[in-house]
Amino acid sequence: MKNIFSWSSLEIDHKNVFLEHLPPRGFLSCEYSFANLFLWGDSYPVEWGLWREKLVLYSLPQDYLFLPEHENCAPEELEELSRIAREEGKSGNIFFLKEDYVASRKSLLENRFILEYHRDYADYIYRSEKLAHLKGAKLAKRRNQINQFYKNNRHVRCISLHPELYAEYTPLLERWTRGKKTYEASQIAEERKALCRAFRFYEALGLQGLVLYAGNHVAGLSIFSKCNDDFGLVHFEKADIRYSGAYQVVNKEVAKILETQCPYINREQDLGIPGLRHAKESYLPDHLLGTYFLYPKKSN
Numbered sequence: 001m002k003n004i005f006s007w008s009s010l011e012i013d014h015k016n017v018f019l020e021h022l023p024p025r026g027f028l029s030c031e032y033s034f035a036n037l038f039l040w041g042d043s044y045p046v047e048w049g050l051w052r053e054k055l056v057l058y059s060l061p062q063d064y065l066f067l068p069e070h071e072n073c074a075p076e077e078l079e080e081l082s083r084i085a086r087e088e089g090k091s092g093n094i095f096f097l098k099e100d101y102v103a104s105r106k107s108l109l110e111n112r113f114i115l116e117y118h119r120d121y122a123d124y125i126y127r128s129e130k131l132a133h134l135k136g137a138k139l140a141k142r143r144n145q146i147n148q149f150y151k152n153n154r155h156v157r158c159i160s161l162h163p164e165l166y167a168e169y170t171p172l173l174e175r176w177t178r179g180k181k182t183y184e185a186s187q188i189a190e191e192r193k194a195l196c197r198a199f200r201f202y203e204a205l206g207l208q209g210l211v212l213y214a215g216n217h218v219a220g221l222s223i224f225s226k227c228n229d230d231f232g233l234v235h236f237e238k239a240d241i242r243y244s245g246a247y248q249v250v251n252k253e254v255a256k257i258l259e260t261q262c263p264y265i266n267r268e269q270d271l272g273i274p275g276l277r278h279a280k281e282s283y284l285p286d287h288l289l290g291t292y293f294l295y296p297k298k299s300n
Contacts, residue, residue, distance in 0.1 A: 007047040007058060010037055012204055014048065021055035022068055025230050027289050029123050030268045031096045032057075032068040033233055035205045035225055039197045043190040051081060058085075064093040064293075071101050075108040082113075082296045092296045096121070099290030113294040120272035123289035124280045125231070126265045131255030131283065138284060142248050149245030153214040158253045161209025161221060163202040169211065172218040176238045195236060198223050207235070210257065212250050219243040220250040224258065231264040251283070 008014070018034045030036055037046050037057070047058045054069045065085055067073065073081075082092035099117070102109060109115060134143050150156055161169075173195065177188050198207060205225070212220040220239035226232045234254060239246035258265055264286065270277040 007049045010041055010046045010048055010057075012038060012201055015204070018048070018055065022228065024228050026228070027123075027125060027231055027264070027266070028068060028227065029096050029098075029121075029289060029291055030233055030266055031066060031121075033225075033227060033235075035207065035235060036233070038201070038205065039194040039235065040190070042193045042197070051084075052077070056081065058090070059095075063091045064095045065090070066094065066096045070094075070097050075105050075112055078109075078294065079112040079296075082294075086296065094294040095291075097292045097294060099292060102292045109294065113296055116293045116295070118291055118293055121269050121291050123269055123291075124267045124283075124285045125287050125289055126255075126267060126283060127286050128232070128255055128259040128263055128265050130286070131251060131265060132259040134252060142252075142283070145245040145248040146252060147245075149214075149243065149249050152245075153219070153243065155213075155215045156249075157213040158249070159211055159213070161202075161211050161223065163199040163209075166199045169218055169221055172221065172238060172240055175240050175242070195223075198236065208257065210250065210254055212239070212246060212253070214243055214246075220246040222250050222254045224254055226258070226261045227266070228262070230262055231266050232258040232262050233266045234268065 010018075015034055015038075022028065022032065022034075044062070045060045047060060049056050049058075054067060054072065057066045057068075058064070059066070065081065067081075070078070078094055082094060086092040094113075102115060106115070130139075134146075173192070177192070198205070201207075202209070207223055207225050209221065209223045211218060218240070220243070221236075222234060222238075223236040224232055224234045237247070237250060237254075239250055255265060266289070267280060267283075267285075270280050
């Protein structure tokens with residue numbers, strides 16, 4: 001086993017180097033968000049390196065490569081990178097390639113890799129304006145849920161999240177955890193770690209946040225960020241299920257903020273979870289950002 005080029009563990013100080021390799025416009029999978037990768041780094045550590053002046057990421061626990069600049073790579077370059085990774089003892093698998101990229105090079109890629117489309121990892125892309133205003137008959141149910149929330153609760157406020165008030169938000173997070181009966185304990189622990197990182201590195205990561213109050217109670221919160229001039233990304237969205245309509249209010253209020261910053265919002269993936277897929281589809285996404293996984297053929 002030999003190392004062809006050096007790998008570095010992803011740290012907060014690498015943010016600027018990382019961002020230099022992300023496009024200023026266009027859509028990217030949430031998997032390429034520096035904030036996401038860093039926030040979940042305790043549970044899903046990532047290493048990075050530069051190859052031919054392109055950023056290459058490597059998931060340690062899941063043993064795959066992914067490249068935010070893959071659209072600038074020819075299929076033969078991906079084949080070479082995969083071979084180099086296998087010489088280092090890695091799988092050589094390359095994940096999260098855009099559907100459009102694969103479609104335009106499919107025959108060339110199929111000569112080198114086994115291609116798999118993964119619907120569960122498609123990102124939901126919405127127009128910020130649509131989520132901020134919820135116009136039209138198809139979104140009437142969402143508007144009604146929001147109206148019901150305001151009717152049932154007094155002294156409603158939506159204000160900016162303050163990371164130093166983490167203790168004030170903890171009861172909401174505890175209630176949210178208790179409501180997730182189908183989650184594995186390990187999944188809940190991983191998300192709590194990521195949330196703790198979000199509060200600790202809030203400013204360094206350029207995060208934004210919103211908190212929904214019903215009276216003196218925290219009914220919901222969201223943590224999000226602007227990724228580039230075209231889209232923002234929602235990292236976390238939590239609500240107290242005792243407050244019907246709280247999720248819908250948080251969703252809309254976040255969209256109203258991001259509407260002034262970027263025309264689209266990426267609300268991440270559904271991971272094949274039926275309830276989550278139904279909820280995301282009910283908001284009528286503008287499109288899905290499809291993704292492919294590439295597995296090297298054994299003969300290569």
